[in-house]
Amino acid sequence: MAGKAASIGDYRALAKARLPHFLFEYLDGGSYDEVTLRRNVADLQSIALKQRVLRDVSSLDTSAELFGKRWALPVGLGPVGLSGLYSRRGEVQAARAAAAAGVPFALSTLSACSIGEVAAAEPGFWFQLYIVKDRGFVADMIARAKDAECGALLLTVDLAAPGTRYRDYRAGLSGSLGGTHRLAQVLRRPEWAWDVALRGRPLTMGNLEPVVGSNAALSDLMGWVARNFDASITWKDVEWVRSRWDGPLVIKGILDPDDARSAVASGADGIVVSNHGGRQLDGALSSARALPAIADAVAGRIAVLADGGVRSGLDVVRMLALGADFVLMGRGWAYALAARGEAGVAHVLKLIAAEMRVAMALTACTSIGEIDEKILERGGNQATF
Template structure:
């Protein structure tokens, strides 16, 4: 059943449309987590245990979501975080999301495993941020940073929570394994998604263009992913942060921080910000929910650096909760990815509109007309009445019913 972007009322609606459009192997890559995917579900569940405490009889006739981070004012306190291999979801997926974020006055972080180059993103979306996965070859690192600075990138986001490849069983079962050569079963299932197949046949396997200059001459798109995997991940230490702080003159952010101790150490090394994140549940299945780690990180370094948040956001009210707990800025991944998959650029725009509208409604409903004023006083848990876990009902992640 065909559904327009405007008919999608929630991120869950876009998710259902994404699942219809994408072959299972690609959808599972976008959606999946590590091991039993408990961390993936925990991120969403723990966000929803935080209830909001409204204040009424407040003038909410004018509401603002603006937030200023690293000297730049954004239209809303959320942006689009890094997602790798978006070219498999939609042709030129990185560019489409970057343009969407830029058009809406939101930050965009280009993935270290992107299909677009840093230069192309910087041209289409000035002010974009760049994610960096530490790699084994120091020469590659140095050149990636040189290119980023030359392109006008001001914020480098170093992802530190991928020291090893995770065990992503859903991906293994559906066929997302290097060298990404589809099996007959994968091909047969993909034929049930003719629109995606048609685009794939027209555009071919997307190339990881950002790392192409460092690979052997003449390498194909499929083998290039294996070359990238030979460089990333690599175990790294705090000496990496010290080195990057010396080399990178712009804003330096660590993504994947989940403890006060690590946040404090980052602050002593001159890091400008941290993103409290568990990689969307894609790395350590027994890891703490990112929202549960946020308060201690804020308490430890909230006055010394910019504390941001990602992992599990599906509603505008989730963003409000994270801001109440001290985050200055949030990032969404899958939520934007669903929109991109479902309807391309129009779907990405619809995802932003949904989250922005839900956050605006939440601000009005709780009597906080300015998102910058969200604080722990707006959380019911802070009044000594936390909800019982058994009382929290989280809807199934995937619902089969058609969007009406």
């Protein structure tokens, strides 16, 4: 490949060659046997699009409106933990690439760069929040997101218990292998070590620094997550967040129509149909399979976003046809960030846009609003959705 990338798959290969093994496995892996991780990709790619010809598609509009703003694409960079370690001050680079492309960027709670650092470089991003046992910490995070004028709050609700990720254990990010094992992997990636570990200092846990300290190791972060994520949260806690946040509130981690209806009742402005990228309940439905019934249940009352398995602009069009209003991409942009920093993320977004335009032209859709179930082929060899 000689360093060239024409697809997200190419960027995955470049990321694998550049990142220390434990970081690549954290990014690339899922929980347990990774059944849901594979389903996310395979089920989405199994959906056949209905080709139509001899329609005037000389003028295509890929823009979409969400939360009162028009975006260049119906695509956002979803929250990815530790992405600031994939390239030097990585979350700042990704936020800049997203802003330049006219799409939203969502900063993870588990970021290397803090809310303040990203806001100073590129304001207006979205912030992804977890509810932990210390409600004072949660309230402080909401306040910091408000002070930074974040455009939306993504409340992730599918982490009542962290999924076991075998790859993290085997690679030394968790378990007994420890820091010596990780150091050996870093030494095998001198380019990354120079760019991130040395020039990218200070290496802290960004938003979690007040609770884990400025010198916390990755193993400390994993331990904090296991000890502090709250298994007792209910829809009452969503209402508590709603009372403290007056901007768009999006509930991330919905896979069931009844939960989608509860999200509407809670006062949320949107949901993300998501199984956490196959990193939580292994064996759960793929996002593509769950999406149509959830979109029907919501019936346009709030925005429906979706993530999971998106590896191309074709996949974005498939998600929209299944009922999503907007699509979030996670690993796709993170691979590109790891491979080439801001330039890689910018290139992936250009690829997504170009692939979307081809799919729209050959399904006779000239705007995002025309993409619906009518462009899907039913039956044949593909899975029934």
